[in-house]
Amino acid sequence: MNLRDKYRIPHDSIITVAGTVGVGKSTMTKALANALNFKTSFEKVDTNPYLGKFYKDFERWSFHLQIYFLAERFKEQKKIFEYGGGFVQDRSIYEDTGIFAKMHYENGTMSKTDYETYTNLFEAMVMTPYFPHPDLLIYLEGSFDHILERIQNRGREMEKNTSISYWEELYNRYEEWINNFNACPILRIDISDYDLLKQDEPIEPILEKIGHFIQQSRKWKTREIIK
Numbered sequence: 001m002n003l004r005d006k007y008r009i010p011h012d013s014i015i016t017v018a019g020t021v022g023v024g025k026s027t028m029t030k031a032l033a034n035a036l037n038f039k040t041s042f043e044k045v046d047t048n049p050y051l052g053k054f055y056k057d058f059e060r061w062s063f064h065l066q067i068y069f070l071a072e073r074f075k076e077q078k079k080i081f082e083y084g085g086g087f088v089q090d091r092s093i094y095e096d097t098g099i100f101a102k103m104h105y106e107n108g109t110m111s112k113t114d115y116e117t118y119t120n121l122f123e124a125m126v127m128t129p130y131f132p133h134p135d136l137l138i139y140l141e142g143s144f145d146h147i148l149e150r151i152q153n154r155g156r157e158m159e160k161n162t163s164i165s166y167w168e169e170l171y172n173r174y175e176e177w178i179n180n181f182n183a184c185p186i187l188r189i190d191i192s193d194y195d196l197l198k199q200d201e202p203i204e205p206i207l208e209k210i211g212h213f214i215q216q217s218r219k220w221k222t223r224e225i226i227k
């Protein structure tokens with residue numbers, strides 16, 4: 001029996017992996033998609049025309065970058081919708097708006113007008129049929145030092161040259177955000193509890209939890225429709 005059937009994970013599920021920069025989303029996305037035979041939706045970093053410029057000058061490029069990410073996510077959402085699910089997605093759209101754009105606006109590195117234009121566009125996009133809530137949001141978390149070490153070891157120059165206070169603020173904002181998040185069910189996973197790169201079969205206990213959460217959430221959705 002394949003792992004998806006073994007853990008009763010519906011073939012049309014949409015699973016989103018969330019968490020701060022460097023925590024391990026892409027690695028988890030690949031491992032889950034591989035185990036479940038699902039498709040992946042990744043953020044493309046290497047081909048992003050604004051990211052490097054943004055890290056050098058937040059104020060100048062934050063609006064351009066957010067619009068770029070929004071356009072990319074919209075295309076990805078549309079693709080997921082058209083395939084009818086069966087996807088693991090690296091980062092949710094909720095993080096762009098609820099964490100990054102908000103943080104740059106509140107810190108004065110995105111103007112009020114730009115922030116309003118961005119949020120209006122975001123709200124209009126979310127109202128289209130392409131944005132069903134995921135079945136499950138997997139939230140990866142860990143100690144700040146552990147995550148910082150991962151950013152350093154991964155070695156993207158633009159991130160290594162960014163101040164520790166930026167990562168620290170992001171880390172704290174993520175904590176606050178997840179504690180108030182309620183758009184879909186959440187499975188919180190501590191990165192010190194598993195090691196996808198070293199252990200042989202660390203993925204099965206995670207799949208078991210995913211199956212359980214999605215079953216619960218689908219039952220709940222069905223009850224809401226019947227009501």
Ligand SMILES: Nc1ncnc2c1ncn2[C@@H]1O[C@H](COP(=O)(O)OP(=O)(O)O)[C@@H](O)[C@H]1O
Pocket residue numbers: 019020021022023024025026027028150151153154194195196197198
């Ligand atoms: N479970 C893990 N155990 C050890 N190292 C990991 C694990 N997951 C990710 N890493 C490493 O941490 C770094 C950041 O991971 P990545 O998946 O790129 O994070 P994100 O997508 O959240 O930015 C990479 O160098 C990756 O190889």
Ligand SMILES: Nc1ncnc2c1ncn2[C@H]1C[C@H](O)[C@@H](COP(=O)(O)O)O1
Pocket residue numbers: 019020021022025026043045051065066069091095096097100101159
């Ligand atoms: N919405 C965003 N605003 C600013 N920066 C962002 C946003 N989304 C992603 N990023 C940055 C953070 C990292 O440098 C890269 C890739 O993110 P990762 O968490 O490593 O997948 O893009």
